[in-house]
Amino acid sequence: MGSLVLWIPRPRAALFALLLGLLGACVAPDAISGGPSRMSALTVTGPAMGTEFSMVVWGPAGSGRAAALQRAFARVRELERVLTDYESKSEARQVTIGAGQWRPISPILVEALAHGRALAEQTKGLVDPTVGPLTRLWRRSVRQQSLPEPARLEQARRTVGFEHLEFMGNPDRMRCSVEDMRLDFGAFGKGMAIDHAFEILRAAGFMSVLVDGGGDLRVGAAPPGKAGWSVGLEAQEGDQTVVLIHDRALATSGIRFQKVEIEGRVYGHIIDPRTGLGIRTRRVATVAASTACRADGWATALCILGQEGLTLLPEGAGARILEGDGGVHTQNLWGIGIWGKEPPK
DSSP: OOOOOOBOOOSSOSOEEEOTTOOOSSSOOEEEOOSSSOEEEEEEEEEETTEEEEEEEEEETTSSHHHHHHHHHHHHHHHHHHHOSSSTTSHHHHTTSSTTOOEEOOHHHHHHHHHHHHHHHHTTTSSOGGGHHHHHHHHHHHHHTSOOOHHHHHHHHTTOSGGGEEEETTTTEEEESSTTOOOOOTTTHHHHHHHHHHHHHHHTTOOSEEEEETTEEEEOSOOTTSSSEEEEEOOSTTOOEEEEESSEEEEEEETTTSEEEETTEEEESSEETTTTEEOOSOEEEEEEESSHHHHHHHHHHHHHHGGGGGGGOOTTOEEEEEETTSOEEEEOOTTSOEESSSOOO
16 A cells, blocks of 8 residues: 555644545545454544644554544543633633632642643743733733733733642642632643543553644554654745654644734734733744643743743753744754655655
């Protein structure tokens, strides 16, 4: 069988997967013949977290792939219900209502806060889930097409920071020490959901899997007969860089994908906590890491920091930054082959 290619469409078009050896998406799994363990790829897609998720599992027929995929999608939607800050009844919103009140928190929220604290420390506060008050203010500015007043920005900044959160128990309870606190897991929540889905599929015994959430993804072992998963990095117009990976996660973020013009200036959707405004530098960052949560968070951080952030990357992570003026900065290009427009035969 030849090297066929499946293109998985996604709204953001930040990262696309060229899944070598796949014939179809949801309806016609590709198969590799060969004895009793006939292998095929089952692909399922569905909406979640404001984007489209796609999951691919290689395995023999009757191995429980469909049930595992169903559990994986259910977990993604469970994380969405807990972590979203768009829904007033989500746990992330409810736990910050009223200063001084102890509230129970779920294991999912405990995990998300732990990831957030680690990223906040590593990125010097540039990726921090307590940035919610600034997020809320910036969204208001986008709706009204006017920049926030300096006094409002300063008021919001005073409620940002893990020092305003207290924990008790394992922890299984939390309270805020200031009013108007708000959590925003947008910088890495999707990556965390990708990791949860990935681990469910691996725990079900499937080693060759892919989980894609709106262009960010995590892959396991290479598909049968292949050296890895072929992934194209569409970080900017005309970018046709392709990488070959296995057992890795990739995430891309930048001003190209979501932007808005306010008072004659273009801003990105990523908020710089130092200013409280969307970033203005035309920059796209792709990060490879051991988990999608880590890759997702660091892609956001590098969009703010640029080249200077490369020295802060955790061990084992790698990155490529494309600047709007054509500049390219890289760090530890993942130890994987990079070629041009066409993957190797």
